[in-house]
Amino acid sequence: MIVMKFGGTSVQDEEAIRRVISIVRGRLSQHPLVVVSALAKVTRLLGEIATEAEAQHEEKVKELLLQLSERHFGLAKALLSSSPSLLDECLGDVRKHIQGLETFVGGVCQIGELSPRSHARVISMGEILSSTIISYAFNAEGISCKWIDARRMVTTDDNYLNARPDMSVTEANVKRIIGLESNGTDIILTQGFVASTAAGATSVLGFEGSDYSAAIFGMALEAERVEIWTDVDGIRTTDPRLLDGTKKIDAISYEEAAEMAAMGARVLHPLTIEPARQKNIPILVLNSKNPSCEGTVVERSDEAPEGPKAVSSRNNILFIKIETQQLLGVTNILGGVMEALYSRKIPVIIAEATESEVGLIIQEEFYGLREALESISKWAKVTVFRDKALISVIGRGVVTVKGLADKVLMAAGRVYLANVSANMLSTNYVIDHEKLQDTLKALHEYVFA
Ligand code: ASP
Numbered sequence: 001m002i003v004m005k006f007g008g009t010s011v012q013d014e015e016a017i018r019r020v021i022s023i024v025r026g027r028l029s030q031h032p033l034v035v036v037s038a039l040a041k042v043t044r045l046l047g048e049i050a051t052e053a054e055a056q057h058e059e060k061v062k063e064l065l066l067q068l069s070e071r072h073f074g075l076a077k078a079l080l081s082s083s084p085s086l087l088d089e090c091l092g093d094v095r096k097h098i099q100g101l102e103t104f105v106g107g108v109c110q111i112g113e114l115s116p117r118s119h120a121r122v123i124s125m126g127e128i129l130s131s132t133i134i135s136y137a138f139n140a141e142g143i144s145c146k147w148i149d150a151r152r153m154v155t156t157d158d159n160y161l162n163a164r165p166d167m168s169v170t171e172a173n174v175k176r177i178i179g180l181e182s183n184g185t186d187i188i189l190t191q192g193f194v195a196s197t198a199a200g201a202t203s204v205l206g207f208e209g210s211d212y213s214a215a216i217f218g219m220a221l222e223a224e225r226v227e228i229w230t231d232v233d234g235i236r237t238t239d240p241r242l243l244d245g246t247k248k249i250d251a252i253s254y255e256e257a258a259e260m261a262a263m264g265a266r267v268l269h270p271l272t273i274e275p276a277r278q279k280n281i282p283i284l285v286l287n288s289k290n291p292s293c294e295g296t297v298v299e300r301s302d303e304a305p306e307g308p309k310a311v312s313s314r315n316n317i318l319f320i321k322i323e324t325q326q327l328l329g330v331t332n333i334l335g336g337v338m339e340a341l342y343s344r345k346i347p348v349i350i351a352e353a354t355e356s357e358v359g360l361i362i363q364e365e366f367y368g369l370r371e372a373l374e375s376i377s378k379w380a381k382v383t384v385f386r387d388k389a390l391i392s393v394i395g396r397g398v399v400t401v402k403g404l405a406d407k408v409l410m411a412a413g414r415v416y417l418a419n420v421s422a423n424m425l426s427t428n429y430v431i432d433h434e435k436l437q438d439t440l441k442a443l444h445e446y447v448f449a
């Protein structure tokens, strides 16, 4: 069995979905479990519906709901025009889902309150709608397709908007349900992103969580591989939106891909790697607009080659310097700093310590950060440097590449912090935000030219 996950842009319209069907058709002998995202931009639209409803902007909510239903009705009609009876059935299902949503959102409008639980329920509808329509489209094209509600399979905690699955319960559900339902059907189709709590309320796995869903299904089924279909030719050496001339990475290890995600590259949802790594299931990142391209394989490190894989960057980070008068020692100073951050759940990207100083890299202004820094400033001097960027070279063996720091320094003019990650998979530099573009270009050229 294989898992094939198609992201929002891969299912955004009729043309895209027809491509998906033809890609899946070529893999039928491998028994695909197909996982789909919401149509591109629909999750965002639903998020807007939820917050406008909370603000009790009834007219606006109506307008947005209309947009939502027109997009989905239009798509169903386009895909199923030559199968009138399937179209009728499909429109009935879509109408039922949208009416359910309207009623629910109407309630939110009335009370003017949006709990995380209600929020999750609203934004889960994108995947429910897209998967409903796509499943009819498969059947209309002669590929028998069984639609399964992912909420029956993925069981999570009560953290509704960023829910974390209970892996053992989920694994058992997936095995049981897919085992039962896969008899006599070409493919099974389900949703990414959506899940439910043990009590049965809808939850979601967080922004871009469909990749993670695919890996969870892959692990539970011990799939041969997990294919993540997007709209670029695999994982690139740097974000192609930031730089021209990026190259495709052919093979990368689980650990390196995780390091890329941690250092800000938008490759895969950061949690995707772990379930696949546990069972040694290769993840392929492929392009639905160019299916013959081999994409990128994410695999075990003894199979992936050594050497730099990517240059990644993160904007809008804060560099925070914490200094004490006395030599407190690393344990004490780092302990004190981490205590203040840990109790407020503030995520740190990098922390470096000496006997009297700590340097921290933190993404933007995080809720509770100011309070944490105030409490630290009772015993140490705290300086916050804003408008900084983090630039990282990632890959096994990157510490043996000569001249990286020189390149960064030459392009950026100043380096605030230089660091080798503890797993030795990245070297990282904090520079001024306005030097990022030039530095990225220079460093990428140096490493990959
Ligand atoms: N539709 C969800 C999102 O946009 C999940 C996903 O597409 O991965 O975040």
Ligand code: MG
Pocket: 007, 008, 208, 210, 211
């Ligand atoms: Mg995605």
